[in-house]
Amino acid sequence: GDSVTQMEGPVTLSEEAFLTINCTYTATGYPSLFWYVQYPGEGLQLLLKATKADDKGSNKGFEATYRKETTSFHLEKGSVQVSDSAVYFCALSRNTNAGKSTFGDGTTLTVKP
């Protein structure tokens, strides 16, 4: 079945540092890939998405590229802020499977001033 593997956390960075959170997936065909973010005490919300190979999703300075050859969707940001502190989830879904999503375990990011 489908699965998503994220780099283990937690990750602690200083403000303005470069961020990479690795995500790889196992799936047949061409699922859609997502990054969701969960701020403290809140539900998850969509950060960015990509629906086909070589697509780049971007939002709020975050980027991720759908790499079919390496089955990866790594999240990057050039300069993190304290307000980026949150839990980040990589996920995949298929429109042919009732839209069910498979999530990674989440990576906790803490940015210190």
Added chain:
Amino acid sequence: NAGVTQTPKFRVLKTGQSMTLLCAQDMNHEYMYWYRQDPGMGLRLIHYSVGEGTTAKGEVPDGYNVSRLKKQNFLLGLESAAPSQTSVYFCASSRTGDSSGANVLTFGAGSRLTVL
């Protein structure tokens, strides 16, 4: 524009008690889902629904029941709560794919359940 609303936000139960979590969405979404979130385990799908009057089992359905009598509501029931059901429960909904074909989930704020 409320999105997805979950009630209650917090609940403490004793082992063996029953309760129902309510999820309501105002976006006319076809699909609805119940997930549980446990430390270090990401989100696991409990049950889901692809439309009014339909439900299906997810990854971890045991000990839970669901109903979707109205399109906008999805109820999660615990008939006899157990300490292993202590968790944060999230409801989510989605259309049948957005303009790009992706199935983007909209989540509620969560319901924290403790079973003693």
